[in-house]
Amino acid sequence: MIEILSRAALASVQDLGRFDAFRWGVGLSGAMDPLALTCGNILLGNEDGAAAVEMQVFPFSVRFEADTLFALTGADCAAMLDGVPLLPWSRAQAKAGAVLRLDHARDGRWRGARAYLCVAGGIDVPEVLGSRSTQLRGAIGGFDGRMLREGDRLPLGRAAGESRGTEIALVPPGLALPLEADGLPAVRVLPAAEYGRFTPASLDAFWREPFRITPQSDRYGFRLAGPGLEPVAPMELRSHGIVPGVIQVPHNGQPIVQMCEGQPSGGYPKVGTVIEADLWRLGQMPIGTRFRFLATDWDGALAALDERQAWLAEVRRLADLLSARSAAR
Amino acid sequence: MTSPLDQIPRLAALLAETGIDTLELAGPEGRVFLARNGAPAAPAHAPAEAAAGEPQGSAPGAVTVASPGIGAFRRAHPLHAQPLADEGTAVVAGQVLALLQVGALLQPVRAPSSGILAAVRREDGALTGHGDPLFDISP
Numbered sequence: 435m436i437e438i439l440s441r442a443a444l445a446s447v448q449d450l451g452r453f454d455a456f457r458w459g460v461g462l463s464g465a466m467d468p469l470a471l472t473c474g475n476i477l478l479g480n481e482d483g484a485a486a487v488e489m490q491v492f493p494f495s496v497r498f499e500a501d502t503l504f505a506l507t508g509a510d511c512a513a514m515l516d517g518v519p520l521l522p523w524s525r526a527q528a529k530a531g532a533v534l535r536l537d538h539a540r541d542g543r544w545r546g547a548r549a550y551l552c553v554a555g556g557i558d559v560p561e562v563l564g565s566r567s568t569q570l571r572g573a574i575g576g577f578d579g580r581m582l583r584e585g586d587r588l589p590l591g592r593a594a595g596e597s598r599g600t601e602i603a604l605v606p607p608g609l610a611l612p613l614e615a616d617g618l619p620a621v622r623v624l625p626a627a628e629y630g631r632f633t634p635a636s637l638d639a640f641w642r643e644p645f646r647i648t649p650q651s652d653r654y655g656f657r658l659a660g661p662g663l664e665p666v667a668p669m670e671l672r673s674h675g676i677v678p679g680v681i682q683v684p685h686n687g688q689p690i691v692q693m694c695e696g697q698p699s700g701g702y703p704k705v706g707t708v709i710e711a712d713l714w715r716l717g718q719m720p721i722g723t724r725f726r727f728l729a730t731d732w733d734g735a736l737a738a739l740d741e742r743q744a745w746l747a748e749v750r751r752l753a754d755l756l757s758a759r760s761a762a763r
Numbered sequence: 764m765t766s767p768l769d770q771i772p773r774l775a776a777l778l779a780e781t782g783i784d785t786l787e788l789a790g791p792e793g794r795v796f797l798a799r800n801g802a803p804a805a806p807a808h809a810p811a812e813a814a815a816g817e818p819q820g821s822a823p824g825a826v827t828v829a830s831p832g833i834g835a836f837r838r839a840h841p842l843h844a845q846p847l848a849d850e851g852t853a854v855v856a857g858q859v860l861a862l863l864q865v866g867a868l869l870q871p872v873r874a875p876s877s878g879i880l881a882a883v884r885r886e887d888g889a890l891t892g893h894g895d896p897l898f899d900i901s902p
Binding site for chain 1: 840841842843844857859864865866870871
Protein backbone atom coordinates (compact mmCIF):
# COMPACT_ATOMS: atom_id res chain seq x y z
CA MET A 435 0.00 0.00 0.00
CA ILE A 436 0.99 3.61 -0.41
CA GLU A 437 -0.75 6.29 1.61
CA ILE A 438 -1.48 9.76 0.29
CA LEU A 439 -0.24 12.30 2.84
CA SER A 440 -1.05 15.50 0.94
CA ARG A 441 -4.14 17.58 0.87
CA ALA A 442 -2.99 18.70 -2.61
CA ALA A 443 -5.77 18.18 -5.10
CA LEU A 444 -6.01 16.77 -8.60
CA ALA A 445 -3.87 13.65 -8.29
CA SER A 446 -5.41 10.51 -9.77
CA VAL A 447 -4.71 6.91 -10.67
CA GLN A 448 -4.08 6.64 -14.43
CA ASP A 449 -2.89 4.10 -16.97
CA LEU A 450 -2.68 4.47 -20.76
CA GLY A 451 -6.43 4.95 -21.06
CA ARG A 452 -9.70 3.19 -21.76
CA PHE A 453 -9.38 2.41 -25.44
CA ASP A 454 -12.37 0.25 -26.25
CA ALA A 455 -15.17 2.11 -24.55
CA PHE A 456 -15.89 4.90 -27.07
CA ARG A 457 -18.78 2.82 -28.43
CA TRP A 458 -20.54 3.30 -25.08
CA GLY A 459 -19.78 7.00 -25.04
CA VAL A 460 -17.00 6.55 -22.48
CA GLY A 461 -13.91 8.64 -23.18
CA LEU A 462 -10.26 7.71 -23.07
CA SER A 463 -8.94 9.16 -19.76
CA GLY A 464 -5.42 7.91 -18.94
CA ALA A 465 -2.17 9.73 -18.33
CA MET A 466 -1.75 13.22 -19.79
CA ASP A 467 1.84 12.16 -20.51
CA PRO A 468 1.61 8.51 -21.58
CA LEU A 469 5.31 8.55 -22.48
CA ALA A 470 6.31 9.38 -18.89
CA LEU A 471 4.01 6.66 -17.54
CA THR A 472 5.48 4.11 -19.97
CA CYS A 473 9.05 5.12 -19.11
CA GLY A 474 8.38 4.68 -15.39
CA ASN A 475 6.95 1.23 -16.04
CA ILE A 476 9.93 0.26 -18.24
CA LEU A 477 12.31 1.24 -15.42
CA LEU A 478 10.42 -1.16 -13.13
CA GLY A 479 9.96 -4.06 -15.54
CA ASN A 480 6.17 -3.54 -15.44
CA GLU A 481 3.75 -3.83 -18.33
CA ASP A 482 3.94 -0.52 -20.25
CA GLY A 483 0.44 0.46 -19.16
CA ALA A 484 0.55 -0.47 -15.45
CA ALA A 485 -1.44 2.08 -13.42
CA ALA A 486 0.41 4.91 -11.68
CA VAL A 487 -0.37 8.07 -9.73
CA GLU A 488 -0.52 11.25 -11.82
CA MET A 489 0.23 14.38 -9.79
CA GLN A 490 -0.37 17.91 -10.99
CA VAL A 491 -0.44 20.05 -7.84
CA PHE A 492 2.60 20.27 -5.58
CA PRO A 493 4.02 19.82 -3.01
CA PHE A 494 2.77 16.24 -2.85
CA SER A 495 3.79 13.41 -0.56
CA VAL A 496 3.09 9.73 -0.04
CA ARG A 497 4.22 7.10 2.46
CA PHE A 498 5.25 3.59 1.43
CA GLU A 499 3.81 1.04 3.86
CA ALA A 500 6.12 -1.76 2.66
CA ASP A 501 9.50 -1.96 0.91
CA THR A 502 8.67 -0.77 -2.60
CA LEU A 503 10.60 -0.33 -5.82
CA PHE A 504 9.23 2.76 -7.54
CA ALA A 505 10.00 5.14 -10.39
CA LEU A 506 9.32 8.83 -10.71
CA THR A 507 8.94 10.44 -14.15
CA GLY A 508 7.41 13.54 -15.70
CA ALA A 509 7.87 17.01 -14.21
CA ASP A 510 11.14 17.46 -12.30
CA CYS A 511 9.87 18.17 -8.78
CA ALA A 512 13.14 17.97 -6.79
CA ALA A 513 11.79 14.81 -5.20
CA MET A 514 13.17 13.58 -1.88
CA LEU A 515 12.87 10.13 -0.32
CA ASP A 516 13.17 10.60 3.45
CA GLY A 517 15.09 13.80 2.74
CA VAL A 518 17.51 12.23 0.23
CA PRO A 519 17.30 13.81 -3.24
CA LEU A 520 16.26 11.58 -6.15
CA LEU A 521 17.32 12.02 -9.75
CA PRO A 522 14.60 13.08 -12.19
CA TRP A 523 13.17 10.17 -14.22
CA SER A 524 14.74 7.52 -11.99
CA ARG A 525 13.85 4.39 -10.10
CA ALA A 526 14.59 3.95 -6.41
CA GLN A 527 13.93 1.56 -3.57
CA ALA A 528 11.81 2.78 -0.65
CA LYS A 529 11.94 1.12 2.74
CA ALA A 530 8.70 0.48 4.63
CA GLY A 531 7.59 3.74 6.23
CA ALA A 532 9.64 5.95 3.88
CA VAL A 533 8.07 9.24 2.77
CA LEU A 534 8.40 10.51 -0.78
CA ARG A 535 7.95 14.24 -1.20
CA LEU A 536 7.67 16.16 -4.47
CA ASP A 537 8.15 19.90 -4.51
CA HIS A 538 7.00 22.41 -7.13
CA ALA A 539 8.08 21.60 -10.68
CA ARG A 540 11.54 23.03 -11.34
CA ASP A 541 12.70 25.01 -14.32
CA GLY A 542 15.27 23.35 -16.50
CA ARG A 543 16.06 22.66 -20.13
CA TRP A 544 12.64 21.03 -20.24
CA ARG A 545 9.80 21.81 -17.86
CA GLY A 546 6.82 19.57 -17.24
CA ALA A 547 3.53 20.12 -15.45
CA ARG A 548 2.71 16.56 -14.34
CA ALA A 549 4.70 13.94 -12.45
CA TYR A 550 4.11 10.17 -12.37
CA LEU A 551 4.73 7.80 -9.49
CA CYS A 552 4.98 4.26 -10.84
CA VAL A 553 5.42 1.27 -8.52
CA ALA A 554 6.67 -2.25 -9.21
CA GLY A 555 3.52 -4.25 -9.95
CA GLY A 556 1.45 -1.12 -10.65
CA ILE A 557 -1.36 0.44 -8.61
CA ASP A 558 -3.79 -2.43 -8.17
CA VAL A 559 -7.21 -0.83 -8.40
CA PRO A 560 -9.94 -2.84 -10.18
CA GLU A 561 -10.17 -2.60 -13.96
CA VAL A 562 -13.35 -0.91 -15.16
CA LEU A 563 -14.21 -1.32 -18.85
CA GLY A 564 -10.71 -2.60 -19.48
CA SER A 565 -8.73 0.14 -17.75
CA ARG A 566 -7.59 1.28 -14.30
CA SER A 567 -7.62 4.95 -15.26
CA THR A 568 -9.84 7.35 -13.37
CA GLN A 569 -12.68 8.67 -15.52
CA LEU A 570 -13.83 11.81 -13.76
CA ARG A 571 -16.81 12.57 -15.96
CA GLY A 572 -18.45 9.22 -15.20
CA ALA A 573 -16.81 8.80 -11.77
CA ILE A 574 -15.57 5.33 -12.68
CA GLY A 575 -12.22 3.55 -12.58
CA GLY A 576 -9.13 4.56 -10.66
CA PHE A 577 -9.59 4.89 -6.91
CA ASP A 578 -13.38 5.06 -6.32
CA GLY A 579 -13.71 6.99 -9.61
CA ARG A 580 -12.36 10.19 -8.07
CA MET A 581 -9.28 12.29 -7.45
CA LEU A 582 -7.10 11.15 -4.55
CA ARG A 583 -7.45 12.60 -1.05
CA GLU A 584 -5.29 12.74 2.04
CA GLY A 585 -5.43 9.39 3.83
CA ASP A 586 -6.28 7.29 0.75
CA ARG A 587 -4.38 3.98 0.74
CA LEU A 588 -3.63 2.54 -2.68
CA PRO A 589 -3.07 -1.21 -3.11
CA LEU A 590 -0.04 -2.31 -5.12
CA GLY A 591 0.11 -5.24 -7.54
CA ARG A 592 2.60 -8.06 -7.30
CA ALA A 593 6.00 -7.04 -8.62
CA ALA A 594 7.58 -9.19 -11.33
CA GLY A 595 10.03 -10.42 -8.69
CA GLU A 596 13.11 -9.98 -10.83
CA SER A 597 15.83 -7.99 -9.11
CA ARG A 598 16.36 -4.56 -10.63
CA GLY A 599 18.95 -3.31 -8.21
CA THR A 600 21.10 -0.96 -10.25
CA GLU A 601 20.04 2.62 -9.89
CA ILE A 602 19.24 4.10 -13.25
CA ALA A 603 17.62 7.22 -14.59
CA LEU A 604 16.49 8.30 -18.05
CA VAL A 605 17.17 11.33 -20.17
CA PRO A 606 13.67 12.90 -20.27
CA PRO A 607 12.02 12.52 -23.69
CA GLY A 608 11.49 16.29 -23.67
CA LEU A 609 15.26 16.45 -24.26
CA ALA A 610 15.70 13.21 -26.21
CA LEU A 611 12.83 13.93 -28.64
CA PRO A 612 12.75 17.73 -28.76
CA LEU A 613 10.31 19.60 -31.00
CA GLU A 614 10.55 23.35 -31.39
CA ALA A 615 9.61 25.95 -33.97
CA ASP A 616 11.04 29.48 -33.95
CA GLY A 617 12.24 29.17 -30.37
CA LEU A 618 8.97 27.85 -28.92
CA PRO A 619 7.83 24.31 -28.14
CA ALA A 620 5.64 22.88 -30.87
CA VAL A 621 3.12 20.13 -31.55
CA ARG A 622 2.26 18.66 -34.94
CA VAL A 623 -1.28 18.95 -36.28
CA LEU A 624 -3.29 17.20 -38.97
CA PRO A 625 -5.98 19.32 -40.66
CA ALA A 626 -9.48 18.20 -39.64
CA ALA A 627 -12.87 18.08 -41.40
CA GLU A 628 -13.77 21.80 -41.23
CA TYR A 629 -10.23 23.07 -41.91
CA GLY A 630 -11.12 24.47 -45.33
CA ARG A 631 -14.13 26.37 -43.93
CA PHE A 632 -11.99 28.95 -42.12
CA THR A 633 -10.64 32.03 -43.90
CA PRO A 634 -7.18 31.62 -45.45
CA ALA A 635 -5.92 34.67 -43.50
CA SER A 636 -6.98 33.21 -40.14
CA LEU A 637 -5.53 29.79 -41.04
CA ASP A 638 -2.29 31.49 -42.00
CA ALA A 639 -2.18 33.12 -38.55
CA PHE A 640 -3.03 29.77 -36.92
CA TRP A 641 0.22 28.27 -38.27
CA ARG A 642 2.30 31.42 -37.94
CA GLU A 643 1.44 32.83 -34.51
CA PRO A 644 2.02 31.23 -31.11
CA PHE A 645 -0.84 30.19 -28.83
CA ARG A 646 -0.89 30.46 -25.05
CA ILE A 647 -2.40 27.89 -22.67
CA THR A 648 -4.95 29.78 -20.57
CA PRO A 649 -5.80 29.00 -16.92
CA GLN A 650 -9.11 27.51 -18.16
CA SER A 651 -7.18 24.34 -19.01
CA ASP A 652 -7.21 20.95 -17.31
CA ARG A 653 -7.36 17.22 -18.00
CA TYR A 654 -10.61 17.79 -19.96
CA GLY A 655 -9.25 20.29 -22.43
CA PHE A 656 -6.91 23.22 -23.00
CA ARG A 657 -8.44 26.56 -23.87
CA LEU A 658 -5.95 28.56 -25.91
CA ALA A 659 -5.44 32.28 -26.50
CA GLY A 660 -4.04 33.42 -29.81
CA PRO A 661 -5.12 34.65 -33.22
CA GLY A 662 -8.84 33.94 -33.71
CA LEU A 663 -10.06 31.54 -36.37
CA GLU A 664 -12.76 33.01 -38.59
CA PRO A 665 -15.20 30.81 -40.46
CA VAL A 666 -15.89 31.73 -44.07
CA ALA A 667 -19.60 31.31 -43.20
CA PRO A 668 -21.30 30.48 -39.86
CA MET A 669 -21.20 26.74 -39.11
CA GLU A 670 -23.73 24.72 -37.17
CA LEU A 671 -22.83 21.05 -36.92
CA ARG A 672 -24.57 18.04 -35.45
CA SER A 673 -22.74 16.36 -32.57
CA HIS A 674 -20.15 13.92 -33.79
CA GLY A 675 -17.48 11.66 -32.30
CA ILE A 676 -14.24 13.33 -31.21
CA VAL A 677 -11.01 12.10 -29.63
CA PRO A 678 -8.28 13.67 -27.49
CA GLY A 679 -6.15 15.97 -29.60
CA VAL A 680 -9.05 17.40 -31.63
CA ILE A 681 -8.81 21.20 -31.91
CA GLN A 682 -12.30 22.67 -31.76
CA VAL A 683 -13.21 26.22 -32.65
CA PRO A 684 -16.11 27.67 -30.65
CA HIS A 685 -17.91 30.84 -31.74
CA ASN A 686 -15.30 33.17 -30.21
CA GLY A 687 -12.67 31.72 -32.56
CA GLN A 688 -10.24 30.77 -29.74
CA PRO A 689 -9.34 27.08 -30.08
CA ILE A 690 -9.93 24.35 -27.50
CA VAL A 691 -7.78 21.21 -27.61
CA GLN A 692 -9.60 18.17 -26.23
CA MET A 693 -7.38 16.36 -23.75
CA CYS A 694 -7.53 12.96 -21.99
CA GLU A 695 -10.75 13.58 -20.12
CA GLY A 696 -12.40 15.11 -23.18
CA GLN A 697 -15.92 14.05 -24.00
CA PRO A 698 -16.36 11.48 -26.77
CA SER A 699 -18.67 13.75 -28.81
CA GLY A 700 -18.95 17.44 -29.60
CA GLY A 701 -20.51 19.87 -32.03
CA TYR A 702 -17.93 22.60 -32.58
CA PRO A 703 -16.12 22.81 -35.93
CA LYS A 704 -12.69 21.20 -35.93
CA VAL A 705 -9.70 22.92 -37.49
CA GLY A 706 -7.20 20.14 -36.79
CA THR A 707 -6.02 17.34 -34.54
CA VAL A 708 -2.83 17.27 -32.50
CA ILE A 709 -1.20 13.99 -33.53
CA GLU A 710 -1.16 11.14 -31.01
CA ALA A 711 2.66 11.10 -30.97
CA ASP A 712 2.72 14.71 -29.71
CA LEU A 713 -0.17 14.78 -27.21
CA TRP A 714 2.27 14.10 -24.34
CA ARG A 715 4.13 17.31 -25.21
CA LEU A 716 0.94 19.32 -24.81
CA GLY A 717 -0.05 17.31 -21.72
CA GLN A 718 3.17 18.42 -20.01
CA MET A 719 2.97 22.12 -20.90
CA PRO A 720 2.29 24.26 -17.82
CA ILE A 721 -0.49 26.87 -17.94
CA GLY A 722 0.86 30.05 -19.52
CA THR A 723 3.13 28.19 -21.96
CA ARG A 724 3.38 29.70 -25.45
CA PHE A 725 3.74 27.15 -28.21
CA ARG A 726 3.21 26.72 -31.95
CA PHE A 727 1.24 24.39 -34.17
CA LEU A 728 3.21 22.71 -36.96
CA ALA A 729 1.41 21.30 -39.99
CA THR A 730 1.95 17.64 -40.78
CA ASP A 731 0.25 14.96 -42.86
CA TRP A 732 -0.81 11.34 -42.33
CA ASP A 733 2.65 9.95 -43.19
CA GLY A 734 4.31 12.53 -40.94
CA ALA A 735 2.01 11.60 -38.05
CA LEU A 736 2.81 7.89 -38.44
CA ALA A 737 6.54 8.58 -38.76
CA ALA A 738 6.39 10.59 -35.52
CA LEU A 739 4.71 7.67 -33.77
CA ASP A 740 7.36 5.29 -35.16
CA GLU A 741 10.11 7.58 -33.89
CA ARG A 742 8.57 7.60 -30.42
CA GLN A 743 8.17 3.81 -30.41
CA ALA A 744 11.77 3.36 -31.56
CA TRP A 745 13.01 5.57 -28.74
CA LEU A 746 10.94 3.61 -26.21
CA ALA A 747 12.24 0.31 -27.61
CA GLU A 748 15.81 1.53 -27.16
CA VAL A 749 15.07 2.66 -23.59
CA ARG A 750 13.55 -0.75 -22.85
CA ARG A 751 16.55 -2.58 -24.37
CA LEU A 752 19.09 -0.55 -22.36
CA ALA A 753 17.11 -0.74 -19.12
CA ASP A 754 16.75 -4.53 -19.45
CA LEU A 755 20.44 -4.88 -20.30
CA LEU A 756 21.58 -2.93 -17.26
CA SER A 757 19.08 -4.68 -15.01
CA ALA A 758 20.20 -8.12 -16.27
CA ARG A 759 23.78 -7.10 -15.61
CA SER A 760 23.06 -6.13 -12.02
CA ALA A 761 21.06 -9.33 -11.46
CA ALA A 762 24.07 -11.35 -12.75
CA ARG A 763 26.38 -9.88 -10.13
CA MET B 764 29.97 -13.86 -1.94
CA THR B 765 30.19 -15.63 -5.27
CA SER B 766 33.28 -15.25 -7.42
CA PRO B 767 32.90 -13.43 -10.74
CA LEU B 768 34.56 -16.51 -12.24
CA ASP B 769 31.37 -18.46 -11.51
CA GLN B 770 29.59 -16.22 -14.00
CA ILE B 771 31.86 -17.08 -16.94
CA PRO B 772 29.68 -19.85 -18.45
CA ARG B 773 26.65 -17.54 -18.29
CA LEU B 774 28.61 -14.65 -19.78
CA ALA B 775 29.95 -16.89 -22.54
CA ALA B 776 26.40 -17.99 -23.33
CA LEU B 777 25.19 -14.38 -23.46
CA LEU B 778 28.14 -13.46 -25.66
CA ALA B 779 27.38 -16.29 -28.06
CA GLU B 780 23.97 -14.71 -28.76
CA THR B 781 25.49 -11.39 -29.79
CA GLY B 782 27.87 -10.17 -32.46
CA ILE B 783 30.41 -9.18 -29.82
CA ASP B 784 33.66 -11.11 -29.90
CA THR B 785 35.53 -9.73 -26.91
CA LEU B 786 34.24 -8.92 -23.45
CA GLU B 787 36.25 -7.35 -20.68
CA LEU B 788 34.91 -7.03 -17.16
CA ALA B 789 36.91 -5.13 -14.56
CA GLY B 790 35.97 -4.75 -10.93
CA PRO B 791 37.53 -4.45 -7.48
CA GLU B 792 38.42 -8.17 -7.45
CA GLY B 793 40.09 -8.33 -10.82
CA ARG B 794 39.47 -8.45 -14.51
CA VAL B 795 37.90 -11.07 -16.75
CA PHE B 796 38.58 -11.12 -20.47
CA LEU B 797 36.55 -13.34 -22.78
CA ALA B 798 37.32 -13.72 -26.47
CA ARG B 799 35.99 -15.92 -29.24
CA ASN B 800 36.55 -16.56 -32.93
CA GLY B 801 40.29 -16.21 -32.56
CA ALA B 802 40.16 -12.71 -31.08
CA PRO B 803 43.54 -11.83 -29.56
CA ALA B 804 44.13 -13.24 -26.13
CA ALA B 805 44.72 -11.01 -23.15
CA PRO B 806 45.66 -11.65 -19.53
CA ALA B 807 42.78 -13.69 -18.15
CA HIS B 808 42.98 -12.31 -14.66
CA ALA B 809 44.94 -9.23 -13.75
CA PRO B 810 44.58 -6.89 -10.79
CA ALA B 811 42.10 -4.09 -11.35
CA GLU B 812 43.68 -0.76 -12.18
CA ALA B 813 41.51 1.32 -9.95
CA ALA B 814 38.92 0.79 -7.31
CA ALA B 815 37.08 2.93 -4.81
CA GLY B 816 39.14 3.77 -1.77
CA GLU B 817 42.43 3.20 -3.54
CA PRO B 818 44.39 6.45 -3.87
CA GLN B 819 46.13 6.77 -7.23
CA GLY B 820 48.54 9.62 -7.76
CA SER B 821 46.29 11.79 -5.64
CA ALA B 822 46.77 13.74 -2.44
CA PRO B 823 47.60 11.59 0.61
CA GLY B 824 44.49 10.49 2.47
CA ALA B 825 42.27 11.22 -0.50
CA VAL B 826 39.71 8.66 -1.63
CA THR B 827 39.49 8.04 -5.34
CA VAL B 828 35.98 7.60 -6.70
CA ALA B 829 36.10 4.93 -9.39
CA SER B 830 33.60 4.65 -12.19
CA PRO B 831 30.90 2.08 -11.34
CA GLY B 832 30.19 1.40 -15.01
CA ILE B 833 30.67 2.53 -18.57
CA GLY B 834 29.31 5.56 -20.38
CA ALA B 835 29.86 9.21 -21.10
CA PHE B 836 30.86 11.08 -17.93
CA ARG B 837 28.32 13.83 -17.14
CA ARG B 838 28.99 16.39 -14.40
CA ALA B 839 25.46 17.79 -14.61
CA HIS B 840 22.02 16.27 -15.11
CA PRO B 841 20.93 16.92 -18.73
CA LEU B 842 18.01 19.02 -17.42
CA HIS B 843 20.28 21.36 -15.48
CA ALA B 844 23.29 23.54 -16.25
CA GLN B 845 24.63 23.36 -12.67
CA PRO B 846 27.03 20.45 -11.95
CA LEU B 847 25.74 17.87 -9.47
CA ALA B 848 28.78 18.51 -7.27
CA ASP B 849 31.23 21.42 -7.59
CA GLU B 850 34.96 21.03 -7.13
CA GLY B 851 36.05 22.27 -3.69
CA THR B 852 32.64 21.79 -2.04
CA ALA B 853 31.66 19.41 0.73
CA VAL B 854 29.96 16.17 -0.33
CA VAL B 855 28.29 13.54 1.83
CA ALA B 856 28.53 9.77 1.47
CA GLY B 857 25.87 8.55 -0.96
CA GLN B 858 25.48 11.88 -2.73
CA VAL B 859 25.28 11.75 -6.54
CA LEU B 860 28.47 13.32 -7.91
CA ALA B 861 28.03 12.66 -11.61
CA LEU B 862 26.21 10.49 -14.14
CA LEU B 863 27.33 7.93 -16.69
CA GLN B 864 25.26 8.15 -19.85
CA VAL B 865 24.64 5.32 -22.31
CA GLY B 866 22.07 6.46 -24.86
CA ALA B 867 18.94 7.47 -22.94
CA LEU B 868 20.16 5.80 -19.73
CA LEU B 869 21.89 7.57 -16.86
CA GLN B 870 23.69 5.74 -14.05
CA PRO B 871 24.54 7.75 -10.93
CA VAL B 872 28.06 7.90 -9.50
CA ARG B 873 27.74 8.21 -5.72
CA ALA B 874 30.25 9.49 -3.20
CA PRO B 875 31.73 6.50 -1.29
CA SER B 876 32.55 8.75 1.68
CA SER B 877 32.00 12.27 2.99
CA GLY B 878 34.60 14.98 2.51
CA ILE B 879 35.67 17.72 0.13
CA LEU B 880 35.49 17.10 -3.60
CA ALA B 881 39.19 17.82 -4.08
CA ALA B 882 39.66 16.96 -7.74
CA VAL B 883 37.69 16.09 -10.85
CA ARG B 884 39.81 13.61 -12.77
CA ARG B 885 37.81 13.29 -15.95
CA GLU B 886 36.63 15.69 -18.66
CA ASP B 887 32.91 16.30 -18.87
CA GLY B 888 31.53 14.10 -21.64
CA ALA B 889 34.56 11.76 -21.75
CA LEU B 890 33.89 8.09 -22.46
CA THR B 891 34.52 6.26 -19.21
CA GLY B 892 35.18 2.61 -18.42
CA HIS B 893 34.55 0.56 -15.31
CA GLY B 894 37.06 1.47 -12.60
CA ASP B 895 38.36 4.69 -14.21
CA PRO B 896 39.19 7.28 -11.54
CA LEU B 897 36.59 10.09 -11.64
CA PHE B 898 37.04 12.19 -8.49
CA ASP B 899 39.23 12.56 -5.42
CA ILE B 900 37.52 13.19 -2.12
CA SER B 901 39.75 14.47 0.67
CA PRO B 902 38.58 13.86 4.22
